[in-house]
Amino acid sequence: MTQTRIPVTAGSVTELLRAELLEVDTSARRLAEYSFDASNYRVQPLGVIFPHDAAQVATAIKACRATDTALTFRGGGTSMAGNAVGPGLILDFSRHMHALLGLDAQAGWVDVQPGMVLANLTAEVEARTAGKLSFAPDPSSKTRATIGGSIGNDACGNHSVRYGRTGAHVIELDVITSDGARLTATATGIHATDPDDDAAVHRAEQLSADLAALAQANLGIFRTELGRIQRQVSGYQLEHLLPEKGFNIARVLVGTEGTCAVVVRARMSLVPKPASALLLCVGYPDVVQAAEDIEAILEFSPAAVEGIDESIVATMRARRGEDSVMGLPEGQAWLYIDLDGDDPTDLQHRAEQLLAALRGSGRMIDGRTVPDPTERASLWRVREDGAGLSARLHTGGESWPGWEDSAVAPERLADYLAEFRELLALHGLHGVMYGHFGAGCMHVRITYDLRSAEGRKVFRDFTAAAAALVVAHDGSLSGEHGDGRARSEFLPLMYSPAMLGAFESFRAIWDPAAVLNPGVLTKPDAFDTQLLLAGVPARQWRTSFDLQPKADPGHGIDPFVHAVQGCIGVGRCRSDSGGVMCPSFRATGDEKDSTRGRARVLQEMVRGALSVKDGWKSMDAKEALDLCLSCKACASDCPTGVDMATYKSEFLSHHYRHRLRPRSHYSLGWLPRWLKLTAYIAPLVNAVLGSPLGKLISAAGGLSTQRSLPRFASGAAWRREVDAALGTTSDTNGKPVVLFVDTFTRGFRPEVAGAAARVLADTGAPVSCAADACCGLTYISTGQLSIAKRLLEGAVRVLDDGSDVPIVVVEPSCAAALSKDLPELIHTEAARRVSSRIRSFAGHLSGLAAESWTPNPATPLPDSVVLQTHCHEYSVFGAKIQSAALASLGVGNVVEATGCCGVAGNFGFEAQHYETSMRVADQALAPALRANPGPAPVLSDGFSCTMAIKQLTPDRPALHLAQLLDPGNRTTPHSPQHPDTSSTDSKEQP
Template sequence: MTTASMKPEQDNREVVDALKRAGLEVRADAGTRGMYASDASLYRVPPLAVVRPRHVDEVAATLAVARQTGLPLTSRGAGTSTAGNAVGPGIVLDFSRHLNRVLAVDPEARTAVVEPGVVHAVLQRAAIAHGVRFGPDPSTHARCTIGGMIGNNACGSRSLAYGRTSDNVAGLELLTAAGDRLTTGYTTGRAATGKPTWSGADAVIENVRNVMATHLATARTELDRFGRQVSGYAAQYLLPERFDLTRALVGSEGTLGVITQATVNLIVDTPVRMMVVLGFPDIVAAGEAAPAVVAHRPTSCEGLDSRLLDVLRARRGTAATPSLPMGRAWLFVEVAGEDQDEVFARAQALARSGIADDAAVVTDPATQARLWRVREDGAGLAGRSPADSPAWPGWEDAAVPPERLGAYLARFDELVASHTMTSVPYGHFADGCVHVRLDFPLNRPDGTTVLREFLTDAARLVGEFGGSLSGEHGDGRARSELLPYMYSADAISLFAGVKHAFDPTNLLNPGVLVDPDPVDANIRLSGTFPLSRLAMAYPHDDGDLGQAVHRCSGVGKCRADNSAAGGVMCPSYLASREEKDSTRGRARVLQEVVRGELPWSHPSVRDAMDLCLSCKGCASDCPTGIDMATYKSEVLHQTYRRRLRPRSHYTLGRLPFWARLAGRTPRLANAAVRLPVIGRLLLWLAGVDKRRSVPAFARRPFHRTFTPARHGSQTDLKPVVLFADSFSDAFSPEVAEATVRVLHAAGYEPRLASRPVCCGLTWITTGQLDTARKILRRTVGTLAADARARVPIIGIEPSCIAVLRSDIHELLPDHPDGAIVAGAVTTLAEFLTSTPGWSPPDLTGVEVIAQPHCHHHAVLGWRTDADLLAKTGATVRTLAGCCGLAGNFGVELGHYEVSVAVAEQNLLPALDAAPDAVVLADGFSCRTQVADLRDRPSVHLAQLLDR
């Protein structure tokens, strides 16, 4: 079954009814099927239904329905497969929603019992609490599931020390396609010393033995030739002298059984880690050097190309790029051990060994973490090719014997160039495993033909080097058809026999490994087309929303707890744990829109976008550069253009207009909102949740009280323009007043623009983009003369500054003064730190909790503010994550619970833990959330510096 069309929902009714009668949690709406149609691969195969089992009996019940209806069944964890292992045309079993627990940790036996949907990082936290950990650590460790790792036999960057997943599984419980329960393990619980055992599914075992009896020579000679040969089935473990079902089933990609529980081995981690970075003239030299590095007994040896660093600099600026030794390629080597001096000596010996042209030993854990993050984000960063085109998986993790890696890399670069493409190679070089994304021309009519031709040539090249099409991610839909280029016909026949022994009706994950679908079938990018009459310019995607939303490659970083790592993305997912509330889930739904499968106004599109806070966290935290806030504005614009809008769009979405009107009679406006009956009615009419308190309008708006003379006027003061945004003007004039005093003390004379200005933020977030464009054009026209005269424009509200620095390019791409104004606008921290002779006040002894505004984090960057605060001497705790209010989002009806749940992730616990600390929040939304949920004052940076 290779078709990837979206069947009408009524066609699924019989299947859905059967699943519901079995008491299962079923999702079969168009949005869910669109979200689960793709993983992190090139493929799009919409399922008929998604089941989220709550216990093992529900897995068995789902299998029973699959057998009755003849529908195939695909197991899925986090959906981060790059080979298309986690998509299927029938029923998809999502283990990540409910069957995601660590059931037991035994530190004495060094084992843990887990459900298949448990996230790797969750297992690690549970194990580390007992002084042990799970060995394999793939770069997706913050979101990948143990079940998915078992399915693909994942390895990770420290496989030199800890091996593959198959080396770390002590036993499995699974259901066969026929519904039989099969349990595997070892007599002592550990593969290294125990004898393999199993129970159940006796007929299956007998059939497997019969298959192996006819292919003994092939299994003994063609399989298990080097460490990263994971393509095909691990049938070497089914040989009579080894018969080890646990290891044979690891890496079978969900085609032989449905795993319901696993017992994994744990290790005691080495306490001392140091990093050695080795620089080389090119990636070939780095590959050639990797075997020599292994002689120094590292736990990890990862290769990176300068092409990856170039993408990082383009995405995040040079400040985000760690300092590296000289070269155009590097090996990141980790040396670990028990003794600090011994480990340091080994690191020094490696650095001085002459293996590399330049080297550096990194002992600081924070710097090590920054370097490893570059490697972890490799798949996302490589989503943009050196030619600045979209780059895709497809030839993601081929491996060759390590001693042949350098020669393979040279030939591979030649092969890529011969197909007129570019690539960014990186990977586990000590193991001979190379990750790469390629800019396949999938937007061309012959794009899939080019894909097939390249994959075929690449498979031949790997076969020539005695390598494996897959080194850790599995064959999936991307490489299964190509297995004959590395295996004989008898080996292919062996794989087919093993599959038939376990799954004679081809029920489990069909199209993968045996009887595979063509590598160029069901490509998700085929059929996309540029939408006309778009409101945003999408300058980084050639004006094509299709290209923009397909930036999401499915790596799933939005499903991780990014706030724990200092990020923002994706606050609503952290609150709900629903795929539709992740950046990836929303992108997948929008991919259905650009394909023409769903209209803008479809309920699934509305549901996916509803809980997006427009925080822009993904714009900086997603390694592929997704900007869901911009896409949401486009969706709202297209959905409600020339139509009746939600009432909050007319009130909260036009707040600056109403605020200026209320500013004429602020006491009357405040009194009306606080009247018991009238106030509740006004809130309901405005679309505001009644549990929200409404910030009071200032008695005197800032623009009506400000005159330069009031703050003193000296002829030697330099002029600056103060961008008095609507929030500071109407609600927080004290912030604007403090900003003026701080600027004046720094030697500057602030003045307001020649007429009132607004960035149009509230119109943008509610999708009223025609009006937003007019407002922004008027503002640019007002500020242009000062910007051209190089007069700095100082902003107060981070979200408004972000509009003038970022959204201005989306809404006014052709305005002659747009870029000039964007370049003149600056934050207070940026301006002050660049002012010669200025120094911050001494705040020694002051405890500060800093809640950066999301747009500040994502668009402007918080580093300058952090450095400034450090110079004050204050004790500062900078919070990660979103406050949860996010402009109009947390105020609107239907969003209160999610808004509070987001605040409970980081903000509220920090406030409760430090009741006497000064709360620093530049964003008006953040200050409002703090006041609303904890009745606590907070200050802007200007007020903190004005103390």
């Protein structure tokens, strides 16, 4: 490849890359996605490269050096300091370079590519070693952060008290320098990765000599200014060049934030996994008093000492329900103390001793051990979601990073926090506090106003004062996240001019061309420039949905702008395990298909940036939203509550105004209209669709011919079912209830309406029936909001009778629409009254079971069922609503497929989405069905989910919960009464 210097432009460098067959994307949409990480910054790159191997990385580096193009490296993009964004090319390792290359359990090491996600690495190591070994670093972002990013920032995690920082686990690193040399850094030096590569051999020799000379010239300051506290991450860790440290080049490269070389392979040490662990949770009046007990706690050798404050807990409960935080003792601040060891009895004894010692100090309010695994998981999730939860608080206020990562020695933490709170008050700010108390590292998100010039001045003044304060306490500007764009400017407060000069020399030795991640650490950009909230035009975006913040008016910000800016980049949507979000990213692994990627494109759209122009008509935004299944899981799983299904619906409403829509918007989007027609001619429609002509009709409607269409029911079928069910009712002494029979139940599975009516009647409740209304779901999901609003207004007229009688909805997605979408689209008190009365079928029965009701099914309930979790019910009514209902009703073993079914209303039926929908189904549903072939029945209250199951297991139909509990069903609990009409779902959502 030519090394001729070429003026830097997107075209010049990408022409070189494409000539070498590299995967590089310079589209406006892609640049929007990669202009952000999880920090306050927005830096638009020239393009994004997705390398497949180390050779392609070397090619990319040479092209950048030849064209003077900056190069920034990225894994999960979760940096909170702005060190994963840059002005040139972004090298994303997470797409293809994420393999575990080798593992030696006896020697205790693992070889891994830089793009491997930490949680995946840990899981694979534990699986391959039968749970005897593990990978220790576990930052809260471990489900999406990568090993390369952890090396770049020297990340730590919740258990760093026991295991230290990432650097403590680095054995050797394969790197590529900015001049293309492929080298291996070890604990004692550096050498050419390929000993026959003469140029690399020479480069290694020169590097060794230059680094040794740098250390020899700075022995004094390296020994006195560096490595003073456990979490001194700021700057370069040049103390590892000292003779007494063994000239550890692998270790000195950790925490260099991609400014020196590119890591393409890492050999990491493993640790024994403790046989037992026990969590203690201790409540305090505030974080300062919690910090005062840290020294006493550390005497008991804990594996972790983590802290959170009341703001995070209150936000979690407000967003996800009271039962989302279980096991907390009394208090306004809490410490999580993890003890581990081989003997559970010894652990319990140590825990009792520790609690006694803390009671003796007089600061704690209450404390308890948490042996229950469910409670432990609940508590750790609060801590791990801290960054996102604190960004959009239950009060409606916002908080931002920027000073979220300072660290002091643990014994000085209480004094530092006390003065820090005074500093916040002096500047009129509030800080939400959480972090690694046992290591003296605090994560504080602060209520800056970064949108106004006045607020940004406060941001600058406060940050300068905070930097001076932590230095006065002999602390570090950064204890984990790195300096990046957020703190590099303040390194002169922490280090002497001589040390700063050594930092510059060190960087220049590695990267004399200065192309690697410019703007951070040395010669940094000003920390208050390139802020993502600055420069957004003041424009009113008229919306149908009420997106106004509930508690805080948003300081005059347009509600749609405020809503899409809710994504702060924490990237939980990029996780491939836990929760439901985000099914399309899990299917493709592409940032564009994550909730975060979509939100960033919408943020560029409201900015009016050249990269995503044309506002509502933006084709870039349309492309970003294309694979969104509108599952609504992000509204629950995203720590900041980003509701992409709603934003997509709003966007489509404007995008297609006065324009021809996709055919599926008419075929499936108008389904309630078609069902009125098919109600009269169902046999004829079924005959036609079951013939060869059916596939032609599907194709004409923009639908996949690989899915069978549903069998339609006659218009009178549901009424016969319900009348027959309620006609046999005798004992009706309970609380009254309204059974809402939705459009899809009426049109496709009327037998479920009858079963639901019988079950409700069996509770002793007087049951009335409402069916002359539609929730407008298909119109909402396709963005036909004017029609949806008319239907919802009609539903309010039908359902608002002035009472508070529960309205039990058969179809979970319709229940979710009436509960959530109704009050957001119809802004009346009547709409809010109806919304407050809506119950899903499973949720209503769960409540009755809690009041001692027991079902009386025709056949005994099975010991085990396979349950397809319904995404909308999961999001709107609670993550465990269905499984909790089954447990409370006496089903002992619930095998839960927690994940989108893939059909998701119209999505899985659309021709262009079929393949993606099947990959989504293979994430949770298909594996659960394969692993449990029978005889356990399959439960699926959602009609889309039912159709997904039919596609996967045609001979094993799914049941609605009502059918399982039906006291009038004299068939087995494995098959519905009316298999002819139990067919595919045409509603929009899963």
